[in-house]
Amino acid sequence: MGETARDVPPNTAERIRQVALDLFSRNGYEKTSLREIAEELGITKAAVYYHYRSKVDILDDLLRPVAEAEEQILDEAAQFALDTMEGRMRLVERYLDLVLEHRQLTRYVVSDIVGASNSGMVPRLQRNDRQLNSLLSRAGLSLADQVRTLSALGAVMAVLSLAEVPADQLRPLVRQAAWGALGLDRPPAEEPVPESPARL
Known part of the structure; x- marks a missing residue:
């Protein structure tokens, strides 16, 4: 039966x-x-x-929560005082938490971009990534500040190469590296991390 x-x-x-x-x-x-x-x-x-x-339905369902979480972060970006290094770093930290939460999925997409591109979610994720980069290198920043800020964002991707390290050990180290990329001495006290939207 x-x-x-x-x-x-x-x-x-x-x-x-x-x-x-x-x-x-x-x-x-x-x-x-x-x-x-x-x-x-x-x-x-x-x-x-x-x-x-189908497989693509599974892939869509895997990627959809990431796209939705990115869009929530982008919607809240105006709260981060992006005209300051500290504000831009808060946005980087939100992205760090998202990547850590979905580390295996992010590693997969990076390693199999051709396969992952079967999902209709990928253009949405790419659009979100372009918007994030645009916010962090916004007009009016000096070239040096744009490079520092995008280097801080690049530090986040180190978590993909350190897959075996527990997130609670890795996060403060990556956070410190990102602040160093910005030329700041030390991270400020942690901001409360908003909860991700509940999955339906």
């Missing part, structure tokens, strides 16, 4: 996404099939189809 909606545990969609991300990261998007995702989970392909009709 085939599986019905009642047979499928309520967290199956979340498990499908995580297993798919693990397989995408190891084998690439193109070489991963729905059958392999089902086998890894120990469920039928029909159970995967109950939640997702």
Whole structure:
């Protein structure tokens, strides 16, 4: 007998996404099939189809929360006093927290951009990244300040090369490096980090 909606545990969609991300990261998007995702989970392909009709639907669902969180950060950017180094660093820190939260997914997208580009979310993520870079190198900044600020943003990407280091150890070190890139002596006291929007 085939599986019905009642047979499928309520967290199956979340498990499908995580297993798919693990397989995408190891084998690439193109070489991963729905059958392999089902086998890894120990469920039928029909159970995967109950939640997702295609691999791209899974990929979209993985990337959507990142796009939404980026857009929330960008919407709040006006609160950061971006005409000051400290304000721009607050924006960098919000981005750091987002990358740390989605470190495996971000590493995957960077390593398999061709496969990841099957998702309609990728143009949205790219647009958000361009907007973030534009805010951090805004008109009126000296060239030196633009370079410092974008170097601070670049320090954030170090977390992708240090995947085995726990986030609570890595974050203060990356934060310190970013402040150093800005030519500032020491980071100020931590700002409270707003919670990410709840996933529906």
